[in-house]
Amino acid sequence: MMDWVMGAYGGIKAATDITQSMLTLKTDAAVTTKVVELNGVLLGLQGQLNSAHAEHTALTSRIRDLEAEVTQFKNWEEEKERYQLHQFQTGTLAYRIKPMMHGSEPPHDLCANCYQSGVKSILQACEDGWYKALKCHRCNSLIRTEKIPDTGPTFITVDRDQSGCF
Structure with missing residues (x-):
């Protein structure tokens, strides 16, 4: 210059x-x-x-x-200060909003992968075989949170994507 x-x-x-x-x-x-x-x-x-x-x-x-x-x-x-790392029964991890930080928002979890990339991506509940799970619709991560108790056969007629999430 x-x-x-x-x-x-x-x-x-x-x-x-x-x-x-x-x-x-x-x-x-x-x-x-x-x-x-x-x-x-x-x-x-x-x-x-x-x-x-x-x-x-x-x-x-x-x-x-x-x-x-x-x-x-x-x-x-x-x-980021509003969230803390949370470990589910299955050992998988997500970032969960701290109870005193959610205000009027419902309690929710963020995808750990997206969180590390600086993106807030709220996980959505779904089922994956014998597990309850959370799915990130941004990066397609699937986080198994807990095993579903065996209650016998169940028939579902709703269309589901490949991961079993709606």
Whole structure:
């Protein structure tokens, strides 16, 4: 960025020098030559200023993007504090909202995989064979939470996806 500043100052100095030398000229041909030279310096200066403006615009945009990322990161850090790691009977893990943190929200669990990626994905209840389970519809993780007691045959006529989750 300093290159364009130095170039701009150099261009301004050259334009000033040419203007000063024009004052001492006595013939029209000499004046015309200096005017052409001045125009060239001014056009070069204009190009440098345009480049500086484009660089400034790009840097401003990058700063805005980074500030948005920092804000998102801070918000996620605050949101993460509302959850704690929970281990189910089967040994599987999910992040469960702390009882004193859920306010008006119902108690719920988050996918550990998505949580580690900085995404809040609420798990949905389902069944997987002989187990009650939770499914993440974002990453398709299936978390078996407890074994279903054997109560004899049950017939279900509802369409289910491949994991047994509705």
